[in-house]
Amino acid sequence: MWVPQSGIPFRVENHLQYNFGTAWSQLSGSKMARLQPISVCILIMLSSYYPRLTVSQSTVRYLPGFSGPLPFRLETGYVGVGDLEENQLFYYFVESEKSPKEDPLVLWLIGGPGCSGWSALVYEIGPLSFENVPYNGTPPTLKLRQHSWTKISNIIFVDSPVWTGFSYSSGSKDYSGGDIKSSKEVHQFLRKWLIAHPQFLSNPLYVGGESYSGITLPIVVHEIANGIDAGQEPILNLKGYLLGNPITDRVIDGGSFVPYARGMGLISAELYKSTKKSCRGHYTKPSNFKCTMDLEAVNKCIAGIYTDHILEPKCPLASPKPKDTVGHGRSLKENSRELLLPDPLPTFGCREYWQLLSYYWADDASVRKALHIREGTIGEWLRCNRKLAYVYDVNSSVKYHLNLTTRGYRALIYSGDHDLGTSFVGTETWIRSLNFSIVDDWQPWAVDGQVAGYTRTYSNDFTFATVKGAGHMAPEYKPKECFAMFQRWISHNPL
Structure with missing residues (x-):
């Protein structure tokens, strides 16, 4: 008890x-x-x-695919949000393996929009990972991750918005919201979760996320900060936020693939020079015929590149039951892409096959029972639900970064330097637009005596870092280095 x-x-x-x-x-x-x-x-x-206020929660001691009891405390549950609490947001909560009472509490948001928090838990920063072996008809095997961020922090992984992962609505079967609405619902989720878990109210609170949460997360943090300023009870102990490979500004991020492609040797110097001149440095909406032709040439050069990590093979997207239309959804320019034919299944050896294992696992009846999923609420589980009727009503979150950091909240922004879809070039561009003074200029940061990336710190306790050799998402590719980065930053130490 x-x-x-x-x-x-x-x-x-x-x-x-x-x-x-x-x-x-x-x-x-x-x-x-x-x-x-x-x-x-x-x-x-x-x-x-x-x-x-209605919050349900269950302690999970055993998971199909994992041998023996879990050596950490895992809780799953639902929090009702919205005026009538029809929207039930599902979450996974992992207590810190170090000191739950004192360690930071992190609310983690994943991108998409429409990608499950389970994806971050099992592929990026959580305590579990799948054995990358061919599927044999039984729940895929889970193993412990050596560099889990839960070794030093309490983390809530939430399926947001509604109809993401195991989150559902007792009302409409279609999601009728977007960036603003989903952010407000996450804020409501967090407040209700903390009311039901008052022992964590005094822990330092951070909000973290990646990819498309670069749009919604700053809005969530802004809502929290405004609630604190207004004296909304209970008072949350917000300290800051962190974002990895974040989509932030549709124009800046959407156009950064051209200079990035040139910097990584994916297009020629002549093509880059011509494209820069014809498009006048704006690559999201061609303004003339020459710009259109140059961009077509650029896209032809990078068509065979895996945008999440330019050094890895390009494989089919992970879905055990391909749909009539499937969107990639990871980068701004690919969010609107639809394929006319179903994708084939990824082959073993591709990163997408590893991701495919989560579909087989989550759709197993024994898994749903272990996670205490409410029967009849979710049919086929999707790691990323690409069919949300989602409204993209925020074009840029830059103003939220400016507001939050000038109000005293810490920020860490990091980018895998081999991510073409949401490149560090675009991230650096919007960071420069904040016009913060540089405190510590560009320099390498290291793990085990080796360069792990480069970093620069700005005024207002704002830190930017690249992760060398990482893609989208950085912790998936460089778990040891990203854990070291997080551990240093969360402890107020330089990278």
């Missing part, structure tokens, strides 16, 4: 559901007498702020 440190007497064994609207009415007589005075105040406060 687990009881919140505040003393609120809610029982947790295999499953717990908080509903403060009814729980308050059940507390009377001897039950009320058992509460500590501060707990009574907290419950009164929470019932007034969230009269319909």
